[in-house]
Amino acid sequence: MTPVPPTSSLRRAPVQRRSAERLARILDACAELLDEVGYDELSTRAVAQRAGVPIGSVYRFFGNKRQMVDALAQRNLERFCGRVAERLEDAGERGWRHAMDVVIDEYLDMKRTAPGFSLVDFGNQIPVGTRRTEPNHRVADRILGLLLGHLGREAADEELRRTFLVAVETADALVHLAFRMAPEGDEKVVAELREMLGAYLARVLD
Numbered sequence: 001m002t003p004v005p006p007t008s009s010l011r012r013a014p015v016q017r018r019s020a021e022r023l024a025r026i027l028d029a030c031a032e033l034l035d036e037v038g039y040d041e042l043s044t045r046a047v048a049q050r051a052g053v054p055i056g057s058v059y060r061f062f063g064n065k066r067q068m069v070d071a072l073a074q075r076n077l078e079r080f081c082g083r084v085a086e087r088l089e090d091a092g093e094r095g096w097r098h099a100m101d102v103v104i105d106e107y108l109d110m111k112r113t114a115p116g117f118s119l120v121d122f123g124n125q126i127p128v129g130t131r132r133t134e135p136n137h138r139v140a141d142r143i144l145g146l147l148l149g150h151l152g153r154e155a156a157d158e159e160l161r162r163t164f165l166v167a168v169e170t171a172d173a174l175v176h177l178a179f180r181m182a183p184e185g186d187e188k189v190v191a192e193l194r195e196m197l198g199a200y201l202a203r204v205l206d
């Protein structure tokens with residue numbers, strides 16, 4: 001089943017499968033319309049029409065379009081973490097550098113292919129498309145948890161959490177730079193990102 005966003009972003013959490021599927025259609029429609037018309041022209045009515053649901057179904061879950069976009073961002077993070085976890089499990093024990101490449105590759109793939117992701121990604125960027133100002137604590141903690149679990153290491157201390165927060169903020173900035181320079185992401189900038197993160201994380205993961 002499609003991952004359901006955390007209930008904090010919803011007016012009412014879906015209980016039945018049918019309700020969860022309707023929520024998924026609403027978020028899919030939201031993502032498609034973000035790519036087509038942008039955030040300013042996005043409306044709950046247009047989302048309902050695209051999803052093929054009554055407008056009341058949208059308001060059952062969301063009070064406004066901002067809450068809907070926030071839920072989309074949270075679903076993006078759940079999907080990303082699920083894809084990374086699956087790839088790491090399939091890869092077996094290949095070390096943290098391979099795991100880091102998996103994280104970067106999956107993020108780039110979602111950036112290139114996931115509807116609405118280029119505007120929203122993992123954070124509530126309102127107005128959508130502006131650079132977020134709050135740190136990526138949630139994203140950094142989720143990625144760190146995935147890597148530590150894959151590597152069989154103990155829980156993170158404050159230094160390791162801070163290091164990963166800096167790494168995620170740096171990666172966020174460089175990926176945005178790469179996609180400003182080329183529609184599919186400038187490969188030379190991405191290569192610089194991999195080298196930079198490898199050298200930086202080596203001090204805590206080697």
